[in-house]
Amino acid sequence: MSVEPQGKQEQQWVVEMLSRSAVPLLAVLTGLLLGAVIVIVTDQKVIDAWAQVTSSPGALFAAMWASISQAYQALFAGALGSPYAISESLVAATPYVFAGLAVALGFRAGLFNIGAEGQLFMGALASVWVGYAFSGIPPVLHVTLAVLAGALAGGVWAAIPGYLKARTGAHEVVNTIMLNYIAFRLSDWLINGPMKRPGWVPITPEIHPSAYLPRLFAEPLRLHTGFLLALAVAVGVYWLLFRSTLGFEMRSVGANPQAARVAGINVGRTFVITMALSGALAGLAGASQVLGVDHWLGQGFSAGYGFDSIALALLGKSHPAGVVAAALLFGVLRSGATRMQSAAGIPIDIITVIQALVIAFVAAEALVRGLYRLRSQGKASAELFTRGWGR
Amino acid sequence: MKEPVLELRQVVKRFPGVLANDHIDLGLGKGEILAILGENGAGKTTLMNILYGLLTPDSGTIRVRGEPVRFTSPADAINLGIGMVHQHFMLVPVMTVTENVMLGREEVRNRYFLDRAKAAAQIRTISEKYGLAVDPDALIQDLPVGIQQRVEIIKLLYRQADILILDEPTAVLTPQEVKELFVILKSLAAAGHSLIFITHKLKEALELADRITVLRRGRVVGTVLPAEASEAKLAEMMVGREVELVVDKAPAQPAEPVLQVEDLWVAGEQGRPVVRGVSLTVRAGEIVGIAGVQGNGQTELMEALVGLRAPLSGKISFLGQDVTGYPPRKRIEMGVGYVPEDRQRDGLILPFSIEDNLVLNTYYQPPAAQRGWLNRQTIRERAEKMSEMFDIRAGSVLAPVSSLSGGNQQKVIMARELSRPIRVLLALQPTRGLDVGSIEYIHQRIVQARDAGCAVLFVSTELDEILALADRILVFFRGKAVGELLAAEADREKLGLLMAGAGVAA
Numbered sequence: 001m002s003v004e005p006q007g008k009q010e011q012q013w014v015v016e017m018l019s020r021s022a023v024p025l026l027a028v029l030t031g032l033l034l035g036a037v038i039v040i041v042t043d044q045k046v047i048d049a050w051a052q053v054t055s056s057p058g059a060l061f062a063a064m065w066a067s068i069s070q071a072y073q074a075l076f077a078g079a080l081g082s083p084y085a086i087s088e089s090l091v092a093a094t095p096y097v098f099a100g101l102a103v104a105l106g107f108r109a110g111l112f113n114i115g116a117e118g119q120l121f122m123g124a125l126a127s128v129w130v131g132y133a134f135s136g137i138p139p140v141l142h143v144t145l146a147v148l149a150g151a152l153a154g155g156v157w158a159a160i161p162g163y164l165k166a167r168t169g170a171h172e173v174v175n176t177i178m179l180n181y182i183a184f185r186l187s188d189w190l191i192n193g194p195m196k197r198p199g200w201v202p203i204t205p206e207i208h209p210s211a212y213l214p215r216l217f218a219e220p221l222r223l224h225t226g227f228l229l230a231l232a233v234a235v236g237v238y239w240l241l242f243r244s245t246l247g248f249e250m251r252s253v254g255a256n257p258q259a260a261r262v263a264g265i266n267v268g269r270t271f272v273i274t275m276a277l278s279g280a281l282a283g284l285a286g287a288s289q290v291l292g293v294d295h296w297l298g299q300g301f302s303a304g305y306g307f308d309s310i311a312l313a314l315l316g317k318s319h320p321a322g323v324v325a326a327a328l329l330f331g332v333l334r335s336g337a338t339r340m341q342s343a344a345g346i347p348i349d350i351i352t353v354i355q356a357l358v359i360a361f362v363a364a365e366a367l368v369r370g371l372y373r374l375r376s377q378g379k380a381s382a383e384l385f386t387r388g389w390g391r
Numbered sequence: 392m393k394e395p396v397l398e399l400r401q402v403v404k405r406f407p408g409v410l411a412n413d414h415i416d417l418g419l420g421k422g423e424i425l426a427i428l429g430e431n432g433a434g435k436t437t438l439m440n441i442l443y444g445l446l447t448p449d450s451g452t453i454r455v456r457g458e459p460v461r462f463t464s465p466a467d468a469i470n471l472g473i474g475m476v477h478q479h480f481m482l483v484p485v486m487t488v489t490e491n492v493m494l495g496r497e498e499v500r501n502r503y504f505l506d507r508a509k510a511a512a513q514i515r516t517i518s519e520k521y522g523l524a525v526d527p528d529a530l531i532q533d534l535p536v537g538i539q540q541r542v543e544i545i546k547l548l549y550r551q552a553d554i555l556i557l558d559e560p561t562a563v564l565t566p567q568e569v570k571e572l573f574v575i576l577k578s579l580a581a582a583g584h585s586l587i588f589i590t591h592k593l594k595e596a597l598e599l600a601d602r603i604t605v606l607r608r609g610r611v612v613g614t615v616l617p618a619e620a621s622e623a624k625l626a627e628m629m630v631g632r633e634v635e636l637v638v639d640k641a642p643a644q645p646a647e648p649v650l651q652v653e654d655l656w657v658a659g660e661q662g663r664p665v666v667r668g669v670s671l672t673v674r675a676g677e678i679v680g681i682a683g684v685q686g687n688g689q690t691e692l693m694e695a696l697v698g699l700r701a702p703l704s705g706k707i708s709f710l711g712q713d714v715t716g717y718p719p720r721k722r723i724e725m726g727v728g729y730v731p732e733d734r735q736r737d738g739l740i741l742p743f744s745i746e747d748n749l750v751l752n753t754y755y756q757p758p759a760a761q762r763g764w765l766n767r768q769t770i771r772e773r774a775e776k777m778s779e780m781f782d783i784r785a786g787s788v789l790a791p792v793s794s795l796s797g798g799n800q801q802k803v804i805m806a807r808e809l810s811r812p813i814r815v816l817l818a819l820q821p822t823r824g825l826d827v828g829s830i831e832y833i834h835q836r837i838v839q840a841r842d843a844g845c846a847v848l849f850v851s852t853e854l855d856e857i858l859a860l861a862d863r864i865l866v867f868f869r870g871k872a873v874g875e876l877l878a879a880e881a882d883r884e885k886l887g888l889l890m891a892g893a894g895v896a897a
């Protein structure tokens with residue numbers, strides 16, 4: 001058996017990375033193109049110009065062009081156009097990185113963690129409580145404890161469906177969804193009751209500054225250390241998955257639970273551990289948001305990070321690097337959308353539609369491959385994502 | 392050859408990196424049985440898929456009854472009277488024979504209503520004509536495999552196919568069922584049907600076929616008449632070199648008992664006991680073969696022995712220690728090696744690399760890992776050594792095992808199990824679906840393990856394998872060991888009778 005020269009191996013690695021990211025990248029491109037079409041056909045100016053298309057066809061094209069260039073310029077400016085914009089995009093990307101990793105980790109072990117949103121709420125509740133209920137703790141220690149509390153709460157919350165699956169075979173999709181409802185109502189009750197700050201508004205007290213995830217730059221840039229933590233955790237998840245024996249077990253169970261069992265791997269135990277770790281990551285998403293940005297917790301604070309993260313893990317092909325890239329994209333879209341609405345009058349919902357289209361294209365990989373005449377590489381990855389169902 | 396009904400001229404089919412069919416010439420005469428013989432990966436399946444319209448050849452011509460044709464789907468082939476019996480049956484278990492046969496070509500009356508009676512009558516006519524005794528109203532799931540296969544054949548005759556392709560039809564049958572199948576196939580040929588019979592079993596090709604075409608590496612090596620051929624000659628044509636058809640081994644020298652089973656009862660998938668009171672002992676340095684028709688409890692017994700299936704009662708001891716309640720990992724660590732029946736489902740993780748599959752049950756121990764972290768470097772070096780030692784043919788140990796041929800996949804499993812310090816090897820159908828070359832190799836490895844002091848217990852449904860490999864033979868029938876003989880006193884007839892339950896008082 002000959003070992004290939006180092007240079008060639010590296011080259012292959014680059015080629016492989018490119019070919020693996022080809023579909024997600026093209027999906028993003030297609031999503032943006034279709035988004036442009038939607039922007040055009042819903043723009044009143046374009047509709048008006050359409051009425052006069054026979055007399056002045058040029059005006060129609062001008063109106064179309066103005067419409068999309070305005071929209072995407074505003075999107076770009078809002079997302080990346082200034083230090084503040086970039087900071088906001090990264091702030092928005094931070095919980096996405098954590099929550100995306102949470103779902104991706106589950107996917108790798110063949111588990112469909114739909115409950116990231118609930119786990120994120122539990123993490124945020126625990127972090128905020130540690131943040132305001134204790135005082136006089138040194139800053140570094142306080143924030144560390146608050147972060148760990150968030151991870152722990154999310155982990156315990158997710159371990160419940162993991163345990164139920166391992167013990168009784170109950171499907172994790174059903175149970176994570178049910179636990180989402182419980183988490184939402186539990187947080188409503190806590191924020192309206194035991195954790196409510198004095199006064200009329202149903203929000204928690206503000207956390208002590210010692211529990212803040214420190215900002216990286218001066219005001220008004222909100223980028224905080226949670227973003228760096230997210231990147232570090234992504235590297236950690238990569239090592240866990242591909243370099244540790246635990247990750248080997250997770251991937252074995254995800255790819256072929258039967259063969260894993262025959263090889264002596266305790267499949268049930270792997271389910272519980274994976275769910276707990278996945279929940280801990282989702283919990284960190286909530287922790288980073290309350291400790292780094294909001295500093296208190298109100299009702300419905302998450303705006304669907306946990307649900308978006310399912311799509312995000314798909315877009316990132318369940319690979320930590322892919323998840324980080326996808327999270328950055330979502331962060332950019334989310335913070336750019338606000339500017340697009342104020343500057344170009346395009347509703348934020350268009351961005352939601354674009355996100356949905358991107359995900360649909362990633363899921364329907366064959367469609368993108370057909371559209372751009374890419375060669376198929378087999379269905380190894382498709383299998384990975386469908387395994388959660390009907391087993 | 393008589394009047395040709397099917398002719399292939401210079402048919403070529405390429406896959407990326409492989410020339411699967413390299414200028415194939417083939418002719419099938421009316422009323423003839425043609426055996427296509429070849430190892431796995433010789434291009435048999437590709438050729439069949441071309442004939443059945445599942446694949447389109449890159450070049451070359453196909454003529455059916457003299458007319459050049461171009462298939463784009465199985466429907467084209469069916470319309471031209473070509474039918475195929477797949478290795479894995481395409482039947483709906485919860486439906487009756489009649490319903491299965493009608494499926495896709497339903498008899499109707501008044502446009503909307505199924506006419507089961509009419510179809511059933513036709514099925515009766517067909518089965519009487521060719522001696523295919525089948526009850527049209529029986530549910531498929533209640534029928535034994537041999538009868539299910541007849542249903543597949545009836546399905547083709549019902550569709551008026553007169554060119555029948557049978558892909559490894561004997562793989563799932565008992566010796567008795569094989570005999571019956573051959574009678575049926577001969578009567579079909581006598582009635583003017585033309586048959587292509589794909590196999591890698593030399594004996595069957597010699598027994599059944601009018602002519603035998605041998606494929607090797609995508610090419611036709613030659614076509615011979617059975618009268619002029621011998622097993623040795625065919626094997627040589629198939630593999631390209633002389634092959635040892637008998638396993639070369641010294642007499643066994645059994646030592647201390649390694650595995651002891653006492654009155655073991657094990658439930659099957661349906662919850663009924665399928666292993667019913669089995670006691671056996673396997674000693675160091677001997678190979679014990681379990682003979683029997685598939686589905687007589689062999690699989691469940693082996694799964695209970697490795698800890699995948701909890702026994703209902705009874706005791707399993709390993710090296711004198713009671714291991715009945717131990718989980719698989721504990722047994723693996725104590726020195727139990729296992730070669731599962733379905734290597735792709737139970738033995739390998741197909742998308743994983745060869746190196747990862749080679750450490751599938753030792754990945755957490757030194758030298759593969761230290762304190763929870765994988766030693767990638769060590770894993771790779773050892774994998775490279777192992778694939779050299781076990782002759783695993785692949786471009787690199789980083790290649791996914793899904794890209795390997797069946798023989799090489801099995802070698803990965805053998806390499807994994809035999810490079811650990813095991814005391815007993817439990818193997819289910821260790822050479823199923825493998826080519827002659829790989830079978831020879833795996834057998835040698837098993838004998839080597841025995842000579843090194845390993846106890847071996849293996850299950851096979853192939854009498855030849857049992858006779859060639861085992862030192863001692865247990866025959867299984869309905870969950871019990873109904874006979875025990877030394878290999879020296881066994882022969883095909885004795886085993887065949889025992890396998891059919893002749894040794895048991897009703």
